[in-house]
Amino acid sequence: GAGVSQSPSNKVTEKGKDVELRCDPISGHTALYWYRQSLGQGLEFLIYFQGNSAPDKSGLPSDRFSAERTGGSVSTLTIQRTQQEDSAVYLCASSLGLGGYETQYFGPGTRLLVL
């Protein structure tokens, strides 16, 4: 079956511009996670959705970052007024949403470069 998909795969933007990153989770997965992978910080959690709600936003690094999920499916991560330190690979993962031991399935990521 189809896995987690993300778009675009690569994004180059200029400092100060807004960007939107999209995640399509596996069908039927109610839990959705965003992570960021950067050279300086490694892999870090950003936000967690259960359905359309985000009970844990503790990893969002600043108020320039926001995310939403609609219809319990697609999620969009928005970065406003991008900065060079936002350059990273943004990974999305989904899981069934039934318990903490379950597997998170990761998408291929969006590589963001802020010039």
Place this chain on the structure above:
Amino acid sequence: AQSVTQPDIHITVSEGASLELRCNYSYGATPYLFWYVQSPGQGLQLLLKYFSGDTLVQGIKGFEAEFKRSQSSFNLRKPSVHWSDAAEYFCAVGAGIKAAGNKLTFGGGTRVLVKP
């Protein structure tokens, strides 16, 4: 707060030799532990996971890991490495609390190079 340490940033191993990747975690309760592999330009693929029961866990691609509570470790092993095992490996611990989701805390990763 939970944390994960992977002491080795790089490991070089000859094809056919054994491989062991170290992982130490810090977590107050019984942890949910995971090993993921990331090949160049790819997303993360789960190799194996542990949350209870037998402390020796078998995974895909011939990998296994052993949970040792006394040492707060979850080391990954493979008896005989193939060239295709060259990748970056991440150990992670999950919060496991349904209400707050199972956000993963990752170690810094270990990059494995395989010599022919």
